[in-house]
Amino acid sequence: MLILTLGEGDFWATPSNAGPLASFCADLLRSRSLAGCLASLPEEPAARRRLFTFLRSLQRAGGGQTVIALPGDRVTPDSLRACEVGQVDHVVILQGTDDPADAIASVLRFRDTHPVPQLGIHVWVDAGLPGSIHRTAAAWTRAFGAGIAVELAPAVLASIADARTTATSSGGDRTTRELAGPAPASVACEWLRSTVTIHPSGTVVPCPHHAPNGHPPITSAPATLVAAVATFPQTLASDATCRGCARRMRFTIPDWMKSRHVAPRTGGASPLAAEERFVDHVEGRLDDVELAMRATLIEAFIERARSVATAP
Amino acid sequence: MIVSIEIPVIRGGWLVQCIDSVLAQTSLNWTLSLLWDGGDALSRELLDRLAALDSRKISVHAGERLGIARARQFLSERSRGDLILPLDDDDVLEPDAVEQFVVAATMMPWAGVLRARRSFIDDAGAPVVMSDWFPFERRHYYRGATIDVANHAHPYAIRREAFLAAGGWTGFEDFLGMGEDCGCFTTMEEVSDIGLVDAVLYRYRLHGSRTSHRVTNANADEMWRRIADQAIARRNAPVSRTTQRPPFTYAATPRPVPSIDDIAVVIPFWETDQREVPYQHSRPGPAADSGIVTLRPEAQYVQVCEPPVPRFSRLSAAVSSTGPVDGELVLALFGAAGAFSPDLVVRHRVTSSVPLQFEFVNVPVVNAGDGPARVARIELAFEPALGRSAHVLVHTIRSHHGETALLRFFEDAPGHCHRGLHRCLASLAAAGIRRDAIHVIEQRASSAANRNTGIRACTAPWVLFMDDDAELSDASTLPTMFDAMVRLDADLAGPKLLNGTGRIYSGIPEVDPLLQETRVGGMGEEDIGQHDAEQLAPWLPSTVLLVHRSVLLATGGFDERFEGSQHEDADFTLRARDRGFDCCYVGSATGIHHNELRNSQFSRNSVYLAERWKDRPDLFAYPLTRAERGLRKHS
Numbered sequence: 031m032l033i034l035t036l037g038e039g040d041f042w043a044t045p046s047n048a049g050p051l052a053s054f055c056a057d058l059l060r061s062r063s064l065a066g067c068l069a070s071l072p073e074e075p076a077a078r079r080r081l082f083t084f085l086r087s088l089q090r091a092g093g094g095q096t097v098i099a100l101p102g103d104r105v106t107p108d109s110l111r112a113c114e115v116g117q118v119d120h121v122v123i124l125q126g127t128d129d130p131a132d133a134i135a136s137v138l139r140f141r142d143t144h145p146v147p148q149l150g151i152h153v154w155v156d157a158g159l160p161g162s163i164h165r166t167a168a169a170w171t172r173a174f175g176a177g178i179a180v181e182l183a184p185a186v187l188a189s190i191a192d193a194r195t196t197a198t199s200s201g202g203d204r205t206t207r208e209l210a211g212p213a214p215a216s217v218a219c220e221w222l223r224s225t226v227t228i229h230p231s232g233t234v235v236p237c238p239h240h241a242p243n244g245h246p247p248i249t250s251a252p253a254t255l256v257a258a259v260a261t262f263p264q265t266l267a268s269d270a271t272c273r274g275c276a277r278r279m280r281f282t283i284p285d286w287m288k289s290r291h292v293a294p295r296t297g298g299a300s301p302l303a304a305e306e307r308f309v310d311h312v313e314g315r316l317d318d319v320e321l322a323m324r325a326t327l328i329e330a331f332i333e334r335a336r337s338v339a340t341a342p
Numbered sequence: 343m344i345v346s347i348e349i350p351v352i353r354g355g356w357l358v359q360c361i362d363s364v365l366a367q368t369s370l371n372w373t374l375s376l377l378w379d380g381g382d383a384l385s386r387e388l389l390d391r392l393a394a395l396d397s398r399k400i401s402v403h404a405g406e407r408l409g410i411a412r413a414r415q416f417l418s419e420r421s422r423g424d425l426i427l428p429l430d431d432d433d434v435l436e437p438d439a440v441e442q443f444v445v446a447a448t449m450m451p452w453a454g455v456l457r458a459r460r461s462f463i464d465d466a467g468a469p470v471v472m473s474d475w476f477p478f479e480r481r482h483y484y485r486g487a488t489i490d491v492a493n494h495a496h497p498y499a500i501r502r503e504a505f506l507a508a509g510g511w512t513g514f515e516d517f518l519g520m521g522e523d524c525g526c527f528t529t530m531e532e533v534s535d536i537g538l539v540d541a542v543l544y545r546y547r548l549h550g551s552r553t554s555h556r557v558t559n560a561n562a563d564e565m566w567r568r569i570a571d572q573a574i575a576r577r578n579a580p581v582s583r584t585t586q587r588p589p590f591t592y593a594a595t596p597r598p599v600p601s602i603d604d605i606a607v608v609i610p611f612w613e614t615d616q617r618e619v620p621y622q623h624s625r626p627g628p629a630a631d632s633g634i635v636t637l638r639p640e641a642q643y644v645q646v647c648e649p650p651v652p653r654f655s656r657l658s659a660a661v662s663s664t665g666p667v668d669g670e671l672v673l674a675l676f677g678a679a680g681a682f683s684p685d686l687v688v689r690h691r692v693t694s695s696v697p698l699q700f701e702f703v704n705v706p707v708v709n710a711g712d713g714p715a716r717v718a719r720i721e722l723a724f725e726p727a728l729g730r731s732a733h734v735l736v737h738t739i740r741s742h743h744g745e746t747a748l749l750r751f752f753e754d755a756p757g758h759c760h761r762g763l764h765r766c767l768a769s770l771a772a773a774g775i776r777r778d779a780i781h782v783i784e785q786r787a788s789s790a791a792n793r794n795t796g797i798r799a800c801t802a803p804w805v806l807f808m809d810d811d812a813e814l815s816d817a818s819t820l821p822t823m824f825d826a827m828v829r830l831d832a833d834l835a836g837p838k839l840l841n842g843t844g845r846i847y848s849g850i851p852e853v854d855p856l857l858q859e860t861r862v863g864g865m866g867e868e869d870i871g872q873h874d875a876e877q878l879a880p881w882l883p884s885t886v887l888l889v890h891r892s893v894l895l896a897t898g899g900f901d902e903r904f905e906g907s908q909h910e911d912a913d914f915t916l917r918a919r920d921r922g923f924d925c926c927y928v929g930s931a932t933g934i935h936h937n938e939l940r941n942s943q944f945s946r947n948s949v950y951l952a953e954r955w956k957d958r959p960d961l962f963a964y965p966l967t968r969a970e971r972g973l974r975k976h977s
Binding site (some may be wrong): 165327334 | 354355356357358359361362365366367368369370374382384387388391392395397399400438441465466467
């Protein structure tokens with residue numbers, strides 16, 4: 031299990047929030063034997079330093095592995111170098127629909143200067159954006175072979191982009207709406223069995239697909255959160271749809287995250303091969319779908335076809 | 343390499359999932375062709391929307407109930423990809439299907455059809471765990487007839503050149519045009535081979551409105567029977583079907599007693615205007631007498647020629663290497679054995695991406711007139727190209743005179759090969775072959791291509807392949823071969839071959855089961871009857887090779903990917919055995935091979951042959967007779 035911190039990181043970095051969040055993380059890590067902490071990399075150097083200090087303190091407290099999530103369009107040799115200098119265990123490159131060529135080139139340049147890196151590099155391919163998912167995964171695999179683990183993201187990364195946009199546009203003080211944040215795109219069940227998600231707003235996000243109303247975002251004190259977290263899986267997993275969800279494997283975290291004591295890893299076979307790899311945009315027969323919804327699905331399909339078929 | 347994915351469309355229910363699986367391919371080396379074949383309104387709407395994209399990657403056509411076979415033909419005739427990948431409108435491809443098929447097509451150039459595995463999904467797309475109801479293994483044959491015609495299924499990719507050679511898709515009109523895929527496999531295997539890709543690349547959807555539901559088991563059996571019987575007729579296979587459901591069993595039909603009049607002869611001809619100069623050590627001897635010497639820039643090989651060799655215009659040296667080769671073979675020719683300076687130096691570039699294996703490298707001496715009239719000493723050296731460190735090995739023969747290099751010399755002699763050809767034709771005439779039954783193919787192409795040209799020119803029930811530098815020793819050779827074939831119930835036959843000096847050129851063909859190599863037996867040995875046996879053989883050389891026409895129709899002839907000559911005959915006879923035919927070696931019949939050694943590509947072809955047959959160790963063992971096979975099966 032992993033603590034997942036989304037967004038630009040400015041929430042935890044602000045003096046008023048950093049204390050409660052650090053306290054929450056420490057409690058959670060200790061009480062539930064979590065594997066570690068994942069955070070996004072701030073742009074601002076001072077914020078970066080604070081983040082790395084925070085992560086190192088977690089490491090020292092036995093907090094497990096520390097992971098930096100980097101959107102594909104923000105991967106540069108400098109950002110990777112900063113993570114290595116910051117003694118982060120892993121970097122996860124969040125690969126969305128954007129062309130992976132630049133990110134691949136950046137990692138190659140980083141590898142050239144760090145032939146024996148201490149930094150584990152992983153690529154999470156966006157599970158919510160099929161159509162390009164396999165192509166981008168293949169591009170990474172072709173470039174690095176087994177040298178970099180290419181994995182299916184345990185969550186839909188489009189939500190990260192949305193969250194980042196919101197956080198960036200909202201400026202300093204947050205409104206209630208912004209604190210609630212945009213709902214992540216449709217994802218499936220087994221959510222809390224493997225991952226605890228903390229929204230940039232500081233809220234814990236339950237499985238949005240099967241319990242969007244049953245568990246409203248919790249903004250209570252860390253102790254309450256810890257108690258509440260334990261009850262989530264009981265409710266969610268009791269749902270028949272949830273138990274039978276064909277995509278549940280997607281939300282099983284990678285092996286390297288499961289243990290608190292796994293050494294940084296830079297290679298290995300892609301778990302993509304063992305997982306459910308193809309995403310149907312339409313489940314069942316299209317002619318069984320209600321007309322309005324069918325029209326929406328067809329429009330989305332034509333857009334997907336256009337994006338591939340008319341690409342240069 | 344571009345893959346044409348072709349979908350005849352009649353249902354719209356799962357078409358989005360189907361096309362999405364194409365859009366999501368890891369490789370973009372595909373084009374998508376869709377034909378609306380009078381299907382439902384939803385499918386028409388989807389195709390109309392796709393047509394409006396006006397994309398060169400997706401082409402959309404509309405027809406009126408052509409049926410599955412003609413719909414596939416319609417699409418294949420209009421697409422241009424190197425591979426044709428048929429897809430049904432309710433199924434989906436695995437994301438790496440295109441990528442894997444392209445890789446497989448590159449790795450198995452001999453395969454005209456590449457078949458992979460499939461899994462099953464339900465109507466909602468969820469996996470259905472079940473075994474495939476068709477086998478996934480190489481196909482089995484009996485004397486050219488396909489035993490397991492049902493051993494095929496989606497997914498498969500067809501190489502376009504094989505598709506064109508086979509004639510395309512045909513189905514049965516009384517079965518809604520179905521049977522096209524099964525029929526396609528049987529026509530494809532007559533011009534190429536089926537390669538297996540051991541990966542799941544396709545998801546077959548199980549749902550209530552599958553087209554296959556419209557075919558009963560009885561109808562399927564009827565289609566398979568028709569397909570099997572049509573294949574027997576096309577291949578002129580000497581069998582008749584004895585069972586009603588696949589896998590079929592067949593019984594051999596009596597074959598007319600062959601006679602000389604039933605033979606057509608195919609002779610590839612290649613005029614070099616050169617003649618071999620007699621030289622004592624020009625032919626390999628028994629293995630015990632052979633040796634090798636390493637050639638490096640600093641380590642030359644000196645060959646003293648006693649007596650001196652007359653001026654020559656080409657030298658062939660038998661060389662090998664332990665790896666790829668890139669460099670120059672340097673030849674220094676001396677008029678006197680004790681001279682300090684050479685009279686002529688010849689440099690010849692030798693390149694090979696594969697290790698050389700006893701390769702006769704031809705070194706042309708274009709300015710031989712500047713050299714000595716008689717060559718008394720030859721120095722051989724090898725200079726690797728810049729940055730290379732490879733060396734080559736020159737083969738030698740040891741005798742009581744010492745060790746001498748295995749060299750062959752050729753001098754200019756306009757029309758010399760024609761004289762050899764006339765010798766060949768004279769021996770055929772003496773054997774009773776009519777001149778109009780002889781097809782001499784004179785074109786600067788590989789031996790395989792020349793022979794295939796000859797095959798297309800003749801219709802006789804038996805075809806005799808002969809090299810233009812070979813001859814039948816006497817009129818009894820062909821009747822003796824026929825008698826042995828009848829006794830051994832074989833379909834291909836080759837005689838014992840002697841060289842011009844009466845020594846063995848090719849005795850009982852040998853195979854190495856461990857290295858999976860084919861070798862001629864007894865080369866260089868004195869002929870004292872040790873190779874006079876008549877027996878089934880694992881392979882046969884094509885210097886003199888008698889073949890029943892059904893073998894040619896079932897295999898598609900020689901594989902033209904073999905360059906020059908060498909090994910294309912081993913491949914052909916191995917393929918014949920794969921198709922359920924038998925080869926027999928007839929040591930009581932004799933042919934003579936003068937071996938002018940012109941366009942040999944030994945090493946490259948050897949590598950191709952090894953790669954081609956690496957998964958068939960069973961063919962690299964000495965075959966049992968049909969009676970023995972029957973006993974073994976019975977026991």
